[in-house]
Amino acid sequence: MSTASRPRFTMDVLEWHPWLETVDDVGATSEQAELVGKVAPSPGSRSYYALLAHDVPTLRERTGLFNAIMYGPGGARRSDRELAAVAASLVNGCVYCTSVHARRYAQLTKDTETTKRLLDDGVETGLAERERAIVDYAVKLTRDPAALSPADVEPLRRAGLSAPEILDVTQAAAMFAWANRLMQTLGEGVRPDGVPS
């Protein structure tokens, strides 16, 4: 139906609603309940983590990886990583991931205007050199990793990013290849008033 058209992205706070039973629905073990309590960052995303808690070892490792990539010390700025996350989420059409990480990007950069344009106009919207390089690289990696070539790294180098920083941006975009696929295919973002986003 509307799956082919571009989704309407928002910076509003959404809830995530699962399409199948979470461990809360079927009776969580104490191990599952403890893990969900530890890793769920907000009440609106609790059901996402309560769903992933069906597979405890995977959720543990994935959470460690996510935190290392998005919040680990040194290297690319936190805002660079959030920008790569937003670019990947826009390309994949993940409304929920985009809403969360666009808010974080806007908070970190204090640039709500650019963030809103990315959501409204898409990844082609006008950006400064560093942001342009990060978005273009993340978009290419999201769409067609096999086609990635050294020429795709050149703009990042010209914008002054080091190899570890480029690895950080790669990791953030790749992490959202993972996160988007879970968020988009196991449930959906919903406005708190209950209207599907």
Next chain:
Amino acid sequence: MVSTQNQSTAERDGGDDAISDLAGIEPGSPQARLRDERPDAVRFAQGSYSALLEPEDPAGVSRRERELVALRVGILTCAPGVAARHRARLRALGGTDAELAAVERFQDGLSGLSPRETAMLRHTDLLTLQPGASRPEHIAALKAAGLTPRDIVTVSQLIAFMSYEVRILAGLRVLSEEPA
């Protein structure tokens, strides 16, 4: 930590590192040193690989089924090294030429795989190529093929992890191909 700075994380932990193997990273090379700057990412990526492809308790999704899915992602994303790895692992678990060919050329109704395997591979194609087209009906199809909610979470995590892995490998590849 300082005394082990020049060792790869895999050597430090005495464990395997699938991404390093797949990327063909030699110990002591610039690529190895680059990855060593992000030890937590290396450690948890390998932990994710182990949890999904070498689980202590495979629960409802067999190792064979996991290899079928991983192989399919390698094929769909044009990642020959990834596909070769899972082809070999599937063979080691008793996979036949006919089964391997069915995964390579998977198409609804023409697969020669079980209905459960067919449903998993159909979902693999959807999540890998068009995640945004997913609807609740796709979850219902997996349930109708006998997958439990836990099985569905595990298969989804595996497909999504593989999507991560092929992109990390692409990034490491272009960084190694950059002109000096």
